[in-house]
Amino acid sequence: MSHPLKKENASTLENAMQLMIQTFHQYSGNEGDKYTLSRAELKELLTTELGNYLGNAQDKEAVDKVMNDLDSNNDGEVDFTEFVILVGALTVACNDFFLEFNEKGEKK
């Protein structure tokens, strides 16, 4: 039986979803509950996987807010749903930056 998430003809969006699942489990399995991120695992994931975006983000306040929300709501563990909410919020921030960048380019 083939793995249900390893499609040979996966679409671009299905690839994106698979990459999110793959990334989470790559870090969540290191210590403690293998299906949640400890604070240490979360920090490693953010530093390794989001260094470019968190370093470059124009809307730093939005990123800080997401991080604070994530901290106050969890009990030291971040589950997959919380991780997806974080990635989603960052992706929306990146998209806003992308649109602003494009608009500036069009005006020149």
Next chain:
Amino acid sequence: MSHPLKKENASTLENAMQLMIQTFHQYSGNEGDKYTLSRAELKELLTTELGNYLGNAQDKEAVDKVMNDLDSNNDGEVDFTEFVILVGALTVACNDFFLEFNEKGEKK
């Protein structure tokens, strides 16, 4: 000046975020507001990009619920934030299916 979202050394997670942004704009630009999905654009995106997952999803009720919520809240246009919420909910459903599949495999 290089494009801010085209990193040469993008991480796995940054690639996933870029693929979500890329997919949305690939369909949103076809008609009307180029930064939102019309009903026709949304239908094309779902059929083309999520055929494998929507066809295979075990938790069909969850998928139906997401679709209905998306329909009732919008005015015929889906913006990027609503799109990310949809993709996030589907990714969580896929992750649950993935964990269930793994647990069954371990018990055998």
